[in-house]
Amino acid sequence: MEKVEIWSAIGTVASALAAFFALVVAYFAYRAGQTSADSTAALTRIETRRIWAETIPQFRILIQAEADTYALMRVELVGPPNLDRLDEIQISIRDDYHARGASQVAGGPTAEEVANHVWGPYRFRRGIDGGSENGRTVAPFRLPLGEGSYFAMDRQFPPPWNKSGTETSWRREYEGKPVRLLLRCMREGFGPWTVPVEVFVTSLQEEATSLPAEGA
CATH class of the missing domain: 2.60.40 (Immunoglobulin-like)
Incomplete structure (x- = not known):
C-alpha cells in the first residue's frame, strides 16, 4: 500500500473517531440538559403543590x-x-x-x-x-x-x-x-x-x- 493511501486511511479513521467523540460529548451534554430540565420541572411541580396545599380554603x-x-x-x-x-x-x-x-x-x-x-x-x-x-x-x-x-x-x-x-x-x-x-x-x-x-x-x-x- 502506498504511503499516501496509508495516511489517507489514517486520516479517515481519525475523522471518524473525532466525529464519534463529538457525538458522545453532544449526547452527554444533551442528557445533562435534560436532567437539569427534569430537575427544574420537578422542583416547579413540588413548589406548585406546596402553594396549593397552603392555600386550601x-x-x-x-x-x-x-x-x-x-x-x-x-x-x-x-x-x-x-x-x-x-x-x-x-x-x-x-x-x-x-x-x-x-x-x-x-x-x-x-x-x-x-x-x-x-x-x-x-x-x-x-x-x-x-x-x-x-x-x-x-x-x-x-x-x-x-x-x-x-x-x-x-x-x-x-x-x-x-x-x-x-x-x-x-x-x-x-x-x-x-x-x-x-x-x-x-x-x-x-x-x-x-x-x-x-x-x-x-x-x-x-x-x-x-x-x-x-x-x-
Missing part, C-alpha cells in the same frame, strides 16, 4: 334550625389570608354512609333511587338558591375572603319506599348527627380543591344560651 359554616322543619345555613370563606376569593364553590350534601345503595335487595329500590335520596337530617330547599330537585345541591357560587352566603334547608323525610319507617323514627335516627357536606372549590391559577365538612345543627335556644349575659 378554610370555611366557617353554621346551620341554625329556624323552626321545627327548616334551617338556615351560612357558608363563610375565612382563609387562608393569601386566598382573596374563590371563583366558584359547588356545595353538596354527602350521605351518612358513602356506600349507600351498594348492596341491592331484591324487590327493593334501585341504586339510582337510593342515590337520589339525601340520607341525613337536612337537605337544601328545592328551587331556592338553585336547590336541586332532590335537595342535594345548590347552584355554584363565588365568595370573596371574609364574606358569606346563606342557603335555606328543610328537614329530610324517609324515602317514599320505606313503608315501615316514620318521620319520627327517621328524626330519631339522625338526632344529634351532623350534616355532611362536600365543597368543591375553584380559583383561577390553582388546581381545584375538595373540602369535606361536617356541621352540627344548632337551635335558636342553643344560640341564645351561648351568648354572654348582659353586664358580664
